[in-house]
Amino acid sequence: MLVLARKPNQSIIIGDDIEIRVVDIKGDQVKIGITAPKQISVHRKEIYEEIQAANIEASKAKGETDLDNLSKIIVKKKKK
Protein backbone atom coordinates (compact mmCIF):
# COMPACT_ATOMS: atom_id res chain seq x y z
CA MET A 1 0.00 0.00 0.00
CA LEU A 2 1.25 3.45 -0.87
CA VAL A 3 1.38 5.66 2.23
CA LEU A 4 1.56 9.44 1.91
CA ALA A 5 1.68 12.02 4.70
CA ARG A 6 -0.76 14.92 4.21
CA LYS A 7 -1.70 17.99 6.22
CA PRO A 8 -5.18 19.53 6.45
CA ASN A 9 -6.28 20.97 3.12
CA GLN A 10 -3.68 19.00 1.19
CA SER A 11 -4.84 16.55 -1.44
CA ILE A 12 -3.98 13.41 -3.29
CA ILE A 13 -4.92 12.95 -6.93
CA ILE A 14 -5.71 9.48 -8.25
CA GLY A 15 -5.78 9.13 -12.02
CA ASP A 16 -7.00 12.21 -13.84
CA ASP A 17 -10.21 12.93 -12.05
CA ILE A 18 -10.27 11.71 -8.47
CA GLU A 19 -9.18 14.01 -5.68
CA ILE A 20 -8.98 13.08 -2.03
CA ARG A 21 -8.54 16.00 0.33
CA VAL A 22 -7.90 16.03 4.07
CA VAL A 23 -10.52 18.55 5.16
CA ASP A 24 -10.02 18.50 8.91
CA ILE A 25 -8.35 16.55 11.69
CA LYS A 26 -9.81 16.44 15.18
CA GLY A 27 -8.50 13.99 17.77
CA ASP A 28 -8.71 10.52 16.27
CA GLN A 29 -11.02 11.56 13.44
CA VAL A 30 -10.09 12.70 9.97
CA LYS A 31 -12.59 14.39 7.68
CA ILE A 32 -11.93 13.47 4.08
CA GLY A 33 -13.38 15.15 1.03
CA ILE A 34 -13.61 13.13 -2.16
CA THR A 35 -14.20 14.53 -5.62
CA ALA A 36 -14.81 11.85 -8.23
CA PRO A 37 -16.79 11.39 -11.44
CA LYS A 38 -20.35 10.34 -10.72
CA GLN A 39 -19.90 6.89 -12.26
CA ILE A 40 -17.40 6.09 -9.49
CA SER A 41 -19.11 4.87 -6.35
CA VAL A 42 -17.70 5.96 -3.01
CA HIS A 43 -18.81 4.35 0.23
CA ARG A 44 -17.49 3.60 3.69
CA LYS A 45 -15.88 0.19 3.78
CA GLU A 46 -17.97 -0.88 6.79
CA ILE A 47 -21.07 -0.71 4.61
CA TYR A 48 -19.66 -3.26 2.21
CA GLU A 49 -18.63 -5.49 5.07
CA GLU A 50 -22.08 -5.28 6.65
CA ILE A 51 -23.80 -6.19 3.40
CA GLN A 52 -21.34 -8.99 2.77
CA ALA A 53 -21.98 -10.48 6.21
CA ALA A 54 -25.76 -10.15 5.74
CA ASN A 55 -25.56 -11.85 2.33
CA ILE A 56 -23.57 -14.76 3.70
CA GLU A 57 -26.10 -15.24 6.47
CA ALA A 58 -29.05 -14.96 4.08
CA SER A 59 -27.49 -17.46 1.69
CA LYS A 60 -27.77 -20.09 4.42
CA ALA A 61 -31.55 -20.12 3.97
CA LYS A 62 -32.54 -23.76 4.08
CA GLY A 63 -33.61 -25.35 0.82
CA GLU A 64 -36.69 -26.60 2.63
CA THR A 65 -37.78 -23.04 3.36
CA ASP A 66 -41.40 -22.93 2.32
CA LEU A 67 -42.07 -19.68 0.50
CA ASP A 68 -45.81 -20.26 0.75
CA ASN A 69 -45.48 -20.41 4.50
CA LEU A 70 -43.54 -17.16 4.57
CA SER A 71 -46.18 -15.58 2.39
CA LYS A 72 -48.90 -16.72 4.77
CA ILE A 73 -47.10 -15.10 7.69
CA ILE A 74 -47.03 -11.72 6.05
CA VAL A 75 -50.39 -11.91 4.27
CA LYS A 76 -51.96 -12.56 7.65
CA LYS A 77 -50.21 -9.45 9.01
CA LYS A 78 -51.29 -7.32 6.08
CA LYS A 79 -54.95 -8.16 6.58
CA LYS A 80 -54.96 -6.90 10.13
Add this chain to the structure above:
Amino acid sequence: MVELLEIDSKPYGKVKVPQDEMITFQDGILGFENLTKYYLLDRDEGPFYWLQSAEMTDVAFVIINPMYFKADYGIELAETDFIDIDLTRAEDIEEKLLHYVIVTIPPEDPNTMTANLLGPIIINKEKRIGKQALSLNSQYTVRHNIIDELEISGGK
Protein backbone atom coordinates in the same frame (compact mmCIF):
# COMPACT_ATOMS: atom_id res chain seq x y z
CA MET B 1 -38.36 -22.06 -29.20
CA VAL B 2 -36.74 -21.22 -25.92
CA GLU B 3 -34.19 -23.73 -24.82
CA LEU B 4 -34.65 -25.18 -21.37
CA LEU B 5 -31.64 -25.69 -19.19
CA GLU B 6 -31.49 -28.04 -16.25
CA ILE B 7 -29.88 -26.58 -13.15
CA ASP B 8 -29.44 -27.87 -9.61
CA SER B 9 -31.37 -25.65 -7.28
CA LYS B 10 -31.15 -25.54 -3.52
CA PRO B 11 -34.91 -25.50 -2.83
CA TYR B 12 -36.17 -27.90 -5.51
CA GLY B 13 -33.25 -30.01 -6.68
CA LYS B 14 -33.09 -30.29 -10.46
CA VAL B 15 -35.29 -27.74 -12.22
CA LYS B 16 -35.66 -26.70 -15.82
CA VAL B 17 -35.29 -23.01 -16.53
CA PRO B 18 -35.54 -21.11 -19.82
CA GLN B 19 -31.95 -20.42 -20.79
CA ASP B 20 -32.72 -16.85 -21.83
CA GLU B 21 -33.94 -16.02 -18.32
CA MET B 22 -30.48 -16.21 -16.86
CA ILE B 23 -29.49 -13.01 -15.08
CA THR B 24 -25.86 -11.93 -15.18
CA PHE B 25 -24.42 -10.23 -12.12
CA GLN B 26 -21.15 -8.92 -13.53
CA ASP B 27 -19.71 -8.22 -10.07
CA GLY B 28 -21.48 -11.06 -8.36
CA ILE B 29 -23.20 -10.42 -5.05
CA LEU B 30 -21.10 -9.13 -2.14
CA GLY B 31 -19.45 -12.11 -0.48
CA PHE B 32 -20.07 -14.19 -3.63
CA GLU B 33 -18.13 -12.15 -6.16
CA ASN B 34 -17.15 -15.16 -8.25
CA LEU B 35 -20.74 -16.24 -8.93
CA THR B 36 -22.28 -14.25 -11.77
CA LYS B 37 -25.12 -16.38 -13.12
CA TYR B 38 -28.48 -16.49 -11.40
CA TYR B 39 -32.06 -17.52 -12.07
CA LEU B 40 -35.24 -16.30 -10.45
CA LEU B 41 -37.36 -19.23 -9.32
CA ASP B 42 -41.07 -19.09 -8.43
CA ARG B 43 -41.59 -16.11 -10.70
CA ASP B 44 -45.30 -16.85 -10.99
CA GLU B 45 -45.98 -16.98 -7.30
CA GLY B 46 -44.66 -14.34 -4.98
CA PRO B 47 -44.24 -12.23 -3.03
CA PHE B 48 -41.17 -14.30 -2.15
CA TYR B 49 -38.83 -15.67 -4.78
CA TRP B 50 -35.59 -17.59 -4.88
CA LEU B 51 -32.56 -16.04 -6.50
CA GLN B 52 -30.64 -19.19 -7.33
CA SER B 53 -27.01 -19.31 -8.42
CA ALA B 54 -26.63 -21.34 -11.61
CA GLU B 55 -23.06 -22.13 -10.65
CA MET B 56 -23.31 -23.19 -7.03
CA THR B 57 -26.37 -25.06 -5.82
CA ASP B 58 -25.94 -24.04 -2.21
CA VAL B 59 -26.04 -20.35 -2.98
CA ALA B 60 -29.66 -19.22 -3.16
CA PHE B 61 -31.31 -16.21 -1.62
CA VAL B 62 -34.91 -15.60 -0.65
CA ILE B 63 -35.89 -12.21 -2.03
CA ILE B 64 -38.98 -9.99 -1.96
CA ASN B 65 -40.10 -6.70 -3.45
CA PRO B 66 -39.70 -4.29 -0.51
CA MET B 67 -42.84 -2.35 -1.50
CA TYR B 68 -44.78 -5.39 -0.40
CA PHE B 69 -44.05 -4.82 3.27
CA LYS B 70 -42.92 -1.19 3.36
CA ALA B 71 -45.30 1.18 1.62
CA ASP B 72 -42.99 4.15 2.03
CA TYR B 73 -40.01 2.34 0.55
CA GLY B 74 -38.01 4.55 -1.78
CA ILE B 75 -35.59 3.43 -4.46
CA GLU B 76 -32.74 5.80 -3.70
CA LEU B 77 -29.67 4.74 -5.62
CA ALA B 78 -26.70 6.40 -7.22
CA GLU B 79 -26.92 6.96 -10.96
CA THR B 80 -23.96 4.63 -11.37
CA ASP B 81 -26.03 1.70 -10.07
CA PHE B 82 -28.55 2.19 -12.86
CA ILE B 83 -25.82 2.70 -15.45
CA ASP B 84 -24.26 -0.60 -14.43
CA ILE B 85 -27.43 -2.47 -15.37
CA ASP B 86 -27.81 -0.44 -18.53
CA LEU B 87 -30.80 1.63 -17.44
CA THR B 88 -30.02 5.23 -18.18
CA ARG B 89 -33.31 6.84 -19.14
CA ALA B 90 -36.04 7.52 -16.60
CA GLU B 91 -38.63 5.72 -18.72
CA ASP B 92 -36.38 2.66 -18.98
CA ILE B 93 -36.05 2.57 -15.23
CA GLU B 94 -39.82 2.81 -14.96
CA GLU B 95 -40.44 -0.04 -17.40
CA LYS B 96 -37.54 -2.42 -17.05
CA LEU B 97 -36.39 -2.31 -13.45
CA LEU B 98 -36.99 -5.23 -11.14
CA HIS B 99 -36.22 -4.40 -7.57
CA TYR B 100 -35.86 -6.81 -4.65
CA VAL B 101 -34.27 -7.10 -1.24
CA ILE B 102 -32.62 -10.16 0.28
CA VAL B 103 -34.40 -11.81 3.19
CA THR B 104 -32.69 -13.55 6.10
CA ILE B 105 -34.84 -16.24 7.70
CA PRO B 106 -33.84 -17.50 11.14
CA PRO B 107 -34.61 -21.25 10.89
CA GLU B 108 -35.94 -21.38 14.44
CA ASP B 109 -38.45 -18.57 13.93
CA PRO B 110 -39.43 -17.39 10.44
CA ASN B 111 -41.59 -14.71 12.07
CA THR B 112 -38.44 -12.77 12.83
CA MET B 113 -37.28 -12.71 9.22
CA THR B 114 -35.42 -9.58 8.22
CA ALA B 115 -34.77 -7.78 4.95
CA ASN B 116 -31.61 -6.05 3.79
CA LEU B 117 -32.77 -2.64 2.59
CA LEU B 118 -29.23 -1.29 2.44
CA GLY B 119 -28.08 -3.54 -0.40
CA PRO B 120 -31.05 -4.04 -2.74
CA ILE B 121 -30.92 -6.33 -5.79
CA ILE B 122 -31.73 -4.48 -9.00
CA ILE B 123 -32.30 -6.19 -12.34
CA ASN B 124 -32.76 -4.94 -15.88
CA LYS B 125 -35.46 -7.40 -16.89
CA GLU B 126 -35.02 -6.81 -20.59
CA LYS B 127 -31.27 -7.25 -20.77
CA ARG B 128 -31.13 -9.65 -17.82
CA ILE B 129 -28.38 -7.78 -16.02
CA GLY B 130 -28.40 -7.60 -12.24
CA LYS B 131 -26.50 -5.94 -9.47
CA GLN B 132 -26.46 -5.57 -5.74
CA ALA B 133 -26.77 -1.82 -5.35
CA LEU B 134 -26.24 0.37 -2.33
CA SER B 135 -29.08 2.45 -1.00
CA LEU B 136 -28.32 6.10 -0.39
CA ASN B 137 -30.98 6.25 2.31
CA SER B 138 -29.08 6.46 5.58
CA GLN B 139 -32.09 5.11 7.50
CA TYR B 140 -31.82 1.75 5.80
CA THR B 141 -29.91 -1.10 7.39
CA VAL B 142 -29.12 -4.71 6.45
CA ARG B 143 -31.68 -5.97 8.94
CA HIS B 144 -35.26 -4.66 8.94
CA ASN B 145 -37.76 -6.91 10.65
CA ILE B 146 -40.39 -7.50 7.97
CA ILE B 147 -43.30 -8.03 10.36
CA ASP B 148 -42.43 -4.83 12.26
CA GLU B 149 -42.22 -2.89 9.01
CA LEU B 150 -45.64 -4.22 8.01
CA GLU B 151 -47.07 -3.05 11.29
CA ILE B 152 -45.58 0.41 10.86
CA SER B 153 -46.25 1.11 7.22
CA GLY B 154 -48.66 -1.54 5.97
CA GLY B 155 -47.05 -2.31 2.64
CA LYS B 156 -48.80 -2.11 -0.69
